Amino acid sequence: MNTLAQMLTEVAAMSRDQAVLNRQQLAALQGQAERQTQLLSAMVSRAGAAAPAPSFTGMTVHKMAAHDDPQSFLEMFETTAAACGWPVEEWAVRLLPLLSGDAQTAALGLPAPSRGQYGEVKRAVLDRLGLSEEDHRRRFQGGKLGPTERPFIFAQQIKDAATRWLQPGGSAGEARMLQKIVLEQFMEGLPAATSDWVMCHRPADLAGAITLAEDHLAVLSRGRAQEGRPVPPGGPTPAPRRGPTSGPPHWTHTRPTPRPRAFYNNNRPAPLPRTNPPPLSFPPLGPARYCVYKGRE
Numbered sequence: 001m002n003t004l005a006q007m008l009t010e011v012a013a014m015s016r017d018q019a020v021l022n023r024q025q026l027a028a029l030q031g032q033a034e035r036q037t038q039l040l041s042a043m044v045s046r047a048g049a050a051a052p053a054p055s056f057t058g059m060t061v062h063k064m065a066a067h068d069d070p071q072s073f074l075e076m077f078e079t080t081a082a083a084c085g086w087p088v089e090e091w092a093v094r095l096l097p098l099l100s101g102d103a104q105t106a107a108l109g110l111p112a113p114s115r116g117q118y119g120e121v122k123r124a125v126l127d128r129l130g131l132s133e134e135d136h137r138r139r140f141q142g143g144k145l146g147p148t149e150r151p152f153i154f155a156q157q158i159k160d161a162a163t164r165w166l167q168p169g170g171s172a173g174e175a176r177m178l179q180k181i182v183l184e185q186f187m188e189g190l191p192a193a194t195s196d197w198v199m200c201h202r203p204a205d206l207a208g209a210i211t212l213a214e215d216h217l218a219v220l221s222r223g224r225a226q227e228g229r230p231v232p233p234g235g236p237t238p239a240p241r242r243g244p245t246s247g248p249p250h251w252t253h254t255r256p257t258p259r260p261r262a263f264y265n266n267n268r269p270a271p272l273p274r275t276n277p278p279p280l281s282f283p284p285l286g287p288a289r290y291c292v293y294k295g296r297e
Contacts, residue, residue: 064100071131071164074122091118102128136165143189151213155186155206183209193220 061080064073077098081091092115099107106128107121114120126132140161145154159182166181168174183206187198190213197216203209 061094061098063098064103066101070103070125070129074125088118089116092116092121095121099125131164133165133167136161140165140185143185145190145194145213151186151190151210151217154189155182155210158182158186158189159206179206182206186210191217 061077064070074095077095078091081094086094095118096104096107096115103125106124107115110120110124114124123132140158143154143158143161145151159178162178162182162185166178168178183203186206186209187195189195190198194213194216198209198212201208201212203212
């Protein structure tokens with residue numbers, strides 16, 4: 001019994017020592033994991049600080065050409081200047097050498113202090129070229145489809161004028177409102193017959209209204225061509241549509257053209273010549289017949 005008790009005591013002591021050793025090893029592992037985590041964080045931070053940020057300082061804006069739209073050129077210049085991080089105070093100085101024609105004349109006509117302010121330069125250029133907000137409003141409200149214009153091009157012009165006049169934000173509500181205004185003005189700017197046709201079909205969006213307008217104008221052009229009336233040059237032509245590939249032929253009943261009365265008068269057969277008929281002779285009545293005849297009298 002003493003030997004067994006001694007053995008149990010030794011086993012318990014060995015268990016306690018093993019538990020202490022395990023706790024020490026676990027603490028060492030945790031400390032090592034923390035040190036590795038700190039090391040990785042420091043390496044990532046140093047790598048992020050050393051990585052160069054994207055730079056647009058090498059970008060250049062070409063000089064305005066004669067075929068460039070001035071307002072689109074100014075918008076492109078603003079986008080490039082913001083991407084390159086140019087100070088706003090330098091925008092006017094960087095823009096002046098890039099202008100040409102009437103835009104350059106309008107900018108150089110400003111007083112010297114105003115030439116260094118980008119807002120003043122931009123306003124002078126747009127006013128000189130008839131591209132102010134008021135000009136876009138008049139262009140939007142007074143737009144009409146010309147006889148040689150296509151509805152698609154006319155719709156784009158109306159939409160551009162409305163966007164530059166109203167300058168909507170990026171919200172979905174403002175985008176829907178702009179689409180509705182453009183749709184209504186597009187239908188108002190069409191010819192009377194085409195406008196009524198499109199409005200009767202109540203298109204849901206601008207694309208549907210453009211398709212209806214092009215189809216109606218194409219039908220009108222085809223009708224003028226068949227009647228021999230001149231068709232405006234460059235007018236819309238219908239897009240080819242796929243028809244049925246098989247099926248019985250379609251017969252159209254046509255009434256014969258009536259012939260004039262002179263046709264029947266000229267083709268009437270000539271009458272036969274008249275001859276005097278021979279005199280009729282009756283046999284003489286006999287006595288019996290006479291008696292009967294007389295008795296009847």
